[in-house]
Amino acid sequence: MAEKAHEIRLKSRPVGMPKAENFELAEVTLPEPKDGEVLVRNMWMSVDPYMRGRMYDRPSYVPPFQIGEALQGGAVGRIEKSNDARFKPGDLVESFLGWRDAFVSSAAPLTKLPASNVPPQAFLGVLGMPGMTAYTSFHRIGDPKPGNVVFVSGAAGAVGATVCQIAKIRECSVVASAGSDAKLAWLKSVGVEAGVNYKTCGDLLKAVQAAAPKGIDIYFDNVGGEHLEVALEVARPFARFIECGMISIYNDEKPTPGPRNMAYIVGKRIKMQGFIVSDFIDMREQFLTEMTQWVLDGRVKSEETIENGIANAPKAFLNLFTGGNTGKMLVKLD
């Protein structure tokens, strides 16, 4: 009997801040899996800021989402039917095939989750793309040394919170910026020394100067904008700026002017480098080995913000831009 499934499609391209009306929930009928195919029922879907970029119709490192098609995002699910020798029913798999509660696909693009004691949704967070983003870039671009001062913006997000904890493991001290006192309290509970609530602190520069009186050696940038200008201001000579994202400007309808103090890049000999997690694919094994151990040892903790049901995936996405999540934003399916 043909099964029904649901997916979230891009209905129209957002202009500025995305709205619920840019998305639509659609019901589809799943075909029977053919030879080499499997039917997967998703358990968890990942909700990530970078998806905003794919909603623009412009050339980028990944093709734009298409109107009327399911949004692509990471998901973890369970094999329900298999016509492929690699998988059997009950296997947990990670996919990148769309915001769908169930789907039929070739087995080729699916990855079986390793047997482990961590919950499966961790492979969308601290052991998944956000965790690998944090781990690889912090080491490769940040080049952390014991005693370095690390400033992290968007510090309570999935990537930021992981960066903060890796920095502590590497014997750095951490100044975290986040948008609520509750988020900062959680970050302090995992070892962050100083927190700045950018929504209530008033003058951001003064607040960061007070939190990092000796300046910063590493800036992990998730937000761009004013935070980036402040980081340039407080940077020590030879500071490394890990340019992971600029969520503060993703929804801008007009281009926003950049930092007014770019000349510090010269005078302070700053290295500012952008990246995409796949650039560091050579570090994947090292990341999985070390991070799995840290998670099992309790040295890296993760928070999750969970919305229930595929219909709420757009809401979860919109909440990313208003600071609605602490840690990894997930949609739980059932």
Add this chain to the structure above:
Amino acid sequence: MAEKAHEIRLKSRPVGMPKAENFELAEVTLPEPKDGEVLVRNMWMSVDPYMRGRMYDRPSYVPPFQIGEALQGGAVGRIEKSNDARFKPGDLVESFLGWRDAFVSSAAPLTKLPASNVPPQAFLGVLGMPGMTAYTSFHRIGDPKPGNVVFVSGAAGAVGATVCQIAKIRECSVVASAGSDAKLAWLKSVGVEAGVNYKTCGDLLKAVQAAAPKGIDIYFDNVGGEHLEVALEVARPFARFIECGMISIYNDEKPTPGPRNMAYIVGKRIKMQGFIVSDFIDMREQFLTEMTQWVLDGRVKSEETIENGIANAPKAFLNLFTGGNTGKMLVKLD
């Protein structure tokens, strides 16, 4: 008999664009050189854009110039009297002891010029600080590969013109931006493929896109400002931005907003890195060896713009900011 000498002093700190009245010429009486001291008569003085930064009273990688004191800058001169075993009259020396036509100093901070067939003022240009600035950063930060497209702003300056020619030696193609057709003609005579006259081209972005239709792999930034924004726009993935200077904003009285397209640093995985030539002091021998050979072989040519007499040093400096020089700006003393 006590000898007279002349020096250029900072009379007042410039606000915005420096003016002649910010400088003064003073006559001083030279003491007799004591034990371990020498009397040097300068032949050439170097005039460099970075000196503008030292006219601000602010913390930086070098201390600010002081009001009423001689400006510091590179010079090449001849030993006239020596009470130090290392030097004898007639020796050519490089110093960094101020804009003076003659001076008495300890011999310690002086460097004897190597015996060579290149004219002595080359040690203030292509074989001196500007040449080493170009050589070290282009290799260390730029990481050039054959076939790379290199965009150079301020391309007719002492550093820029050297970068253009090193890039050609490294089998890159070069797009040069300069402020006059005569400068661009000179750059084309040394192998630069495409030139943009930023003063007459109209839309700078369109002009650079036309000159580099496939985009750029390396941007050598001498000017900052609009050129930097254009470079971000045309950068290919993994482009390297060598942040040598931002002359376009050195004289700004108010902070100028930065590029409006900073988000490309993330999406295009751009590395943007500032430096100071002394950061790469480990490359000095390699630089001198290779560059001397290139100069003698005629593979690296240099232009000079010369003002005569110490009284004209301020004028030479002011001309740097209005594009008055092609190649190295020098003051010839006699």
